[in-house]
Amino acid sequence: MIETVDLHFGYGDQSVLRGVDFTAQSAAVTVLLGRNGAGKSSLLKQFNGLLEPDRGHVEIGGERLEYDSDSLKAVRRRVGFVFQQPEDQLVAPTVEQDVAFGPHNMEGGEAESVSRTLERVGLAGYEDRLCSRLSNGERKRVALAGVLAMNPDYVVLDEPTAGLDGEGTRALVDLIRGLTDEGITFVVSTHYPGFASAVGDAFTVLDDGEIAYRGATLEGIDAERYGLRRFGV
Numbered sequence: 186m187i188e189t190v191d192l193h194f195g196y197g198d199q200s201v202l203r204g205v206d207f208t209a210q211s212a213a214v215t216v217l218l219g220r221n222g223a224g225k226s227s228l229l230k231q232f233n234g235l236l237e238p239d240r241g242h243v244e245i246g247g248e249r250l251e252y253d254s255d256s257l258k259a260v261r262r263r264v265g266f267v268f269q270q271p272e273d274q275l276v277a278p279t280v281e282q283d284v285a286f287g288p289h290n291m292e293g294g295e296a297e298s299v300s301r302t303l304e305r306v307g308l309a310g311y312e313d314r315l316c317s318r319l320s321n322g323e324r325k326r327v328a329l330a331g332v333l334a335m336n337p338d339y340v341v342l343d344e345p346t347a348g349l350d351g352e353g354t355r356a357l358v359d360l361i362r363g364l365t366d367e368g369i370t371f372v373v374s375t376h377y378p379g380f381a382s383a384v385g386d387a388f389t390v391l392d393d394g395e396i397a398y399r400g401a402t403l404e405g406i407d408a409e410r411y412g413l414r415r416f417g418v
């Protein structure tokens with residue numbers, strides 16, 4: 186389980202998260218929705234210590250997150266983060282090198298083989314392909330594979346459907362649901378209620394840095410009010 190307790194965060198003078206009590210249950214998909222600038226990315230980045238709260242705290246599996254370098258290394262092994270732009274994440278020329286990068290630099294813990302990880306994300310046989318020549322959807326899968334190779338308990342996906350077509354989005358839903366069945370806990374941000382409903386077990390809407398809605402369904406939610414887009418999967 187991931188929890189934040191009375192979490193406050195800002196950039197300089199700009200307050201972005203104001204007293205957020207967020208919960209993501211284990212082996213489930215929690216979807217974080219909200220308009221541009223609501224604070225979704227700033228909240229997601231708290232979960233593996235990419236950002237540190239000004240007030241309040243984060244708990245991962247009941248343990249309070251600390252910010253010394255050993256604790257951060259440990260939490261980043263447990264909580265994988267897939268950025269919105271795969272370009273921000275892919276570091277090596279070939280798919281195999283890229284997926285092996287995290288495990289290669291990992292101290293302790295058990296890494297997964299590159300081939301097995303590529304199979305899990307539907308990219309079996311892609312080992313020697315160049316990352317620069319992949320489609321956007323394939324790049325996103327490679328970024329996810331790089332995270333899964335570290336055998337994380339938790340995976341955070343920041344707007345994973347950005348740049349995906351309908352088919353790519355549907356495939357991503359199946360992939361996330363399959364990995365959830367294997368026991369991984371997901372937190373996924375999106376603007377799209379259609380994608381959210383297809384993939385999510387629980388829903389949290391962030392509005393202007395505060396939780397505006399939390400529930401097990403998005404039915405009846407005022408999408409216009411929270412700046413959510415209409416989108417069918």
Ligand SMILES: Nc1ncnc2c1ncn2[C@@H]1O[C@H](COP(=O)(O)OP(=O)(O)OP(=O)(O)O)[C@@H](O)[C@H]1O
Pocket residue numbers: 196201219220221222223224225226227228
């Ligand atoms: N590195 C930064 N430095 C200063 N301000 C930032 C930084 N990153 C984000 N912000 C500001 O913080 C606020 C929240 O941004 P954040 O990216 O968390 O929102 P979001 O809900 O993820 O938005 P989007 O849907 O557009 O990705 C915005 O006003 C944004 O301009």
